[in-house]
Amino acid sequence: MTRVLPASTGVVRAHPGPGRRAGVWRTAGVAALALALMLVAWPAMADGRPVAATAGDGAAPRLEDHPCPVAVPSGTRCGYLVVPERRDVPASREIRVGYAVHRSAAADRKPDPVVYTSGGPGSASIQLTGYLTDMLLGRDRDVVVIEQRGSRWSRPRLDCPEIARALVGTLALPGQTGDPAERAEIAAGAGACRDRLTRQGVDLRGYVTREIAADVADLRRALGYDQWNLFGVSYSTRSMLAAATADPAGTRSVVLDSFWPAQSRHYDEARADLASALSRLGGRWPGLPGRFATMVTRLNEHPAPVDTTDPLTGRPVTLRLTGDDVATILTEAMHEVDVLPVVPALVDGVAEGDLRPLRVLADQVGGGLLSHEFGLYYAVMCQDEAPFNTFADQGHPRQFTVTADQAVCAAWGLPRSAAAPAVPAASVLAAPVLVVGGEYDPATPPGRAKAASQALPGARFAEFAGVGHAVFLSSRCGRQTISAFVAAPSATAAPCDPRQAAYQVWRPGEFHLTPAVYRVSTGAWWLLIPFVLFFLTSAVQLGAGVTVLARRRAARAVSPVVALTTVAGLAGVAFTLFAAVGVYSVARSNETALAVGIPSAVTWYGTLAVLSAVLSVAVLARTRFRVRAAVPAVAAAVLLVWWFLYL
Incomplete structure (x- = not known):
């Protein structure tokens, strides 16, 4: 996690939910479904008929068969959506976007499915097909899961082991976060990855939110659905909202979980967002923000050597965790509902000098390397997000995800994409919208999500107590609320009380490290x-x-x-x-x-x-x-x- 995680906007867990208990400490193992992809083709529409169109300049996207790359429920078929890499370039080369369709066998099957994609950017999605089908949306609708172009189950796959290796290498450097030596090593890895992808024919300018959103709209038409319900989480709330505005006639409803509005400034606001989450947790643990500051200062002055395993080589390695590093790890950890209860006790203990919990954190470094495809992540962030931030030094904690992303984007030199409209006009977003947020979310704070939702035509907002990032993975009431909304978007009655937290935060003296x-x-x-x-x-x-x-x-x-x-x-x-x-x-x-x-x-x-x-x-x-x-x-x-x- 520390120094190797992309910005905290992804959801990568495989089949999580009420039965998943390991949380962030085993997220890496759950998320990293490193299976071999088998390549073939499937012509299929919703009714099973082949699509005859061919991709290319002026041609409609087509579907190809492809065996599902991970375990999926019976009745699920997988394939590729073949689309141009850049729709704004004539005769652009074809790429393949992975997807899965689980067809409902219910006698009262509804005609409008739910289509989901994970966040990131760069998180895999297909591994969640079973969870979405069995635990979230009932069995009376088809469930469609679409990957992001360039992600693990798409082709090309925009991974960047060069950046991952460089990021891990910085852990051995004695300096503070953002030191010139660290930036130089990251920039070198970024340049090597960019050069390799370019030699492979990848045009990184085609991997932006507007193209990802266009893939969603094209998939609906290719599958033959008249309408469907869009479901995005974290980063994919941006792409799904863009898809809804690009395809209003095909959109019945929109669910935005952990809403990341286009007008937000992720890097410039990262420190304030973490402070806000800590302040909310401090309601259960008085003095938490102050103890957190003490911990960061202590470790920045005296970095802690922690023995762990190199996630890339499997060999023993000693990390040197600064306060900024630990702050970055905890920002990621606070996404998880089952980690939140112990964060205050952990912070308090480390601030007092008990460094034993840092071994647990260090062992999770590999999670960030396995959870995203770095090439896709940086292509999107360097074009759609970084150019709209100032990257002004805000003092400590200085999250490494911010400084590392700045170094990669500077090395890649990609052009700024056209800024997406902050709020779609009512004329192009007629579908009802549900926005849900977690009380302790440090990445997409509920206050900002609520304010942004109020500007969306026909949107309503619900905040869920005791939850971090990705409400649908963490809160039973959240899942019930989403399911009820999809079933009847115009209904306003709440199916449960969002103020009831799944876990209570341990109070001072109640937890022993x-x-x-x-x-x-x-x-x-x-x-x-x-x-x-x-x-x-x-x-x-x-x-x-x-x-x-x-x-x-x-x-x-x-x-x-x-x-x-x-x-x-x-x-x-x-x-x-x-x-x-x-x-x-x-x-x-x-x-x-x-x-x-x-x-x-x-x-x-x-x-x-x-x-x-x-x-x-x-x-x-x-x-x-x-x-x-x-x-x-x-x-x-x-x-x-x-x-x-x-x-």
Whole structure:
């Protein structure tokens, strides 16, 4: 993430939703569906008839068959939309835009499908076909998923490993974010990628929002649908809104999730947007913005060396995380609804000097390299976004995504695209619009989205509590609201209460930072040996004591050693069970939180372990240090060291 993520405007998770628990810490693994693409062709319209048109100068786009590149629901067919790379250039070469169509088998199937594309720019989309079909939109409409031109499942694929390699290389540099050495390395990687794509015949000027929007409109006509419902998230809210204005007759409704309006200035506003999100989180954790500033200053003055794995080579590497780096990571992390509850505790801990959570953050560096196609991302951002920003130095935190994007765009030297209209006129946007936003979204703040929605003809806005970026992935109420709107765009009744948050942010003192659970989950199983050994010895103590007590019940005489052994075993078993249940309860509701720490209440269970240890030592003293009495005492001592000094 740090120094390798494109700007925080993408949605790349594969089949997320209520069953997805890993959040941002495993987003990279979910998002990176690195499967081989198989190339063939499918002629198909909505009714299954072939399209006879040929692409090229003045020709209508055509459809080609192509096996689905990822797992999709039964009844889904995939293909390519063949279109000109640049519609403004006669005889422009053909490119292929990936898409998938899931046809509803419902008896009451509606004639107008939902068409979706992910954000980014450069995020893949087809992997979400199953989620959109099963969890979001019901089963009475076809679901169409279209890739962005140049994305992973389109051809050409505009990846840029040269930039990725350069970005990772800057992690070893000792300077601050945006130093000349870093900019030079990024610019060199950008130049190498641009030169390679140019040699392959790619015209980067064809990869802009207006062309992406035109692909959407062309796909509707090629598939033979009279109308459909447009659904965009993050960056694709721009392209879908542009598609709605370019194809008003074919647009029944528009859903804009985490709205990124054309009039916003992403780079110039990035620092203020993060501050706004932190301020909102600060309502649950007083003083959070100040603690965040302390953390950034501390790490900028003394960058933290963190050992992790190079996401490109798989080899060990030491990163040097500055405060600006960590701020960039947390900006990305706050997109995730299951990360938000622990962000304040993490910030507070690092500000106090506890650097252990940084290992968790460093391990996620590869996510940004796998989640977007950098060539497409920068082609869009360098033409449609960067030229409309000033890139003025706003002080710290200086997000690396801003300075890196500026360096790449300067190296590429692409011309500025024609600015899209900030607000489409009512005459060209007649369809009703639903805009949804997340309370804690640091990339597309709800305040800006609400203000922009008020300028859209026929639009209404809904904000969802406790949610970050991409409401439809994070909020059940958000999904219900979107589904109800698509079913009846003119209806105004809310199907649920958007003020009910999925997770509550941990308050001060409620969460304890520890890397123990994360390290165990990433392969360090041996760290559980003290816990397991203590449980086994305590169980033996309890079993032995209960057995003796049962035999001597008639005599009504219980020796002190038996009583102490029984109570020691009972306290030890109770401790292990309570601790395990406490951790498991968090794992069931928000597994991501365990990557950072555990509820503070769990740490108090250690008093039972202390009681068990004291009683075991007392038994050892009364039995004159016999070996079988020494084992529980030693196990308890080891457990206490592990519990209080490590966990």
